[in-house]
Amino acid sequence: MKEYRVLAAALCMMLVSLIVSGVRNISASAAPESATYDIYEESERLVALTFDDGPKGKKTEALLDMLKEKGVHATFFMIGAQAEEQPELVRRIYEEGHQIGMHTYSHVDLSCLTEEKQREEIEKSRAAIGAVIGEGELMLRPPFGKMNPALEDWLDCPMILWSVDTEDWTGKSAADIIRETAETVKDGDIILMHDISDYGVSGAAGIIDELRRMGYTFLTVDQLFSCRDIELENGVSYRRAR
CATH class of the missing domain: 1.20.5 (Single alpha-helices involved in coiled-coils or other helix-helix interfaces)
Structure with a gap:
């Protein structure tokens, strides 16, 4: 036994x-042990949420609080002059894992400027942001989505436009922003919003909730490009405004 x-x-x-x-x-x-962007390749629906014209004080702070709560990283195309005025806000955006890009120094139409003035706008913007987060490649979103052949010939960084314009700056309600985005969005889209919008935070929060319900994952522009192998044509993202 x-x-x-x-x-x-x-x-x-x-x-x-x-x-x-x-x-x-x-x-x-x-x-x-280490997560990579490869985990997103099996997902059918990826989008990038982007914000222009900031940083803008309390509105950007509220936006960052919301993004942190929802666990979303976005891309901020900053105006250089405002980055100079609010370095702590720039630092917070960077330290919380968001991507930062340029939106010129004074929000001007680059297509109307000489090459000399174009360079001045972009270099001043690059310096203002770099003074806070250090040197590194910064993508450019030209104000109004406007450019000319001269700019494309000399520019040494990617230009990023968009494929879904929420038009949140027009005073649209958050409900309209959310509904129209959900009706038009598709895999690989770059969504345009603004730090300065009255309904930017509530609209963005609703977009995140609704698109997640629809099966979308939110990435930065750089992450989206890594996952979707989005090619640049003459240095410009083919995701142009509709």
Whole structure:
């Protein structure tokens, strides 16, 4: 009888060992040590949420609070002069994991400027942002989406436009912003919003909730490009305004 008890105990120990080993293997495959953008490739619906014309004091702060609560990273195309005035807000945007890009120094129509003035606007913007977050490549979103061949010829960074314009700056209600975005959005879209909009925070919050319900995942522009292999044509994102 004693021999049977010993054998039963040994079998139990072997069974426990196999179960533990299996759990470990499952855990290892389900939770890799380092997450990469590859985890998004199986998703059918990816979008980038972008904000222009900031940073803008309390409105940008409220927007950041909402994005942090919802666990979303966005891309902020900043006006250089405002970045100079609010370096702490620029730093917060950067430290909370959002992507930062340029929107010129004084929000001017670059297509109307000489090459010399274009360079001045962009370099001043780059310097203002770089003084806070350090040097690095910054994408450019030209104000009004306007550019000319001269700008495309010399510019040394990507220009990023958009494919869904919420027109939140016009005074639209949050409900209209959310509904119209949900009706037009598709995989790979870049959504245009603004820090300065009266309904920007509530509209963006609703867009996040509704699009998540529809199966979308929110990324920065850089992450979206990494996942979707979006090509630039003459340095400009093909995601142009409709």
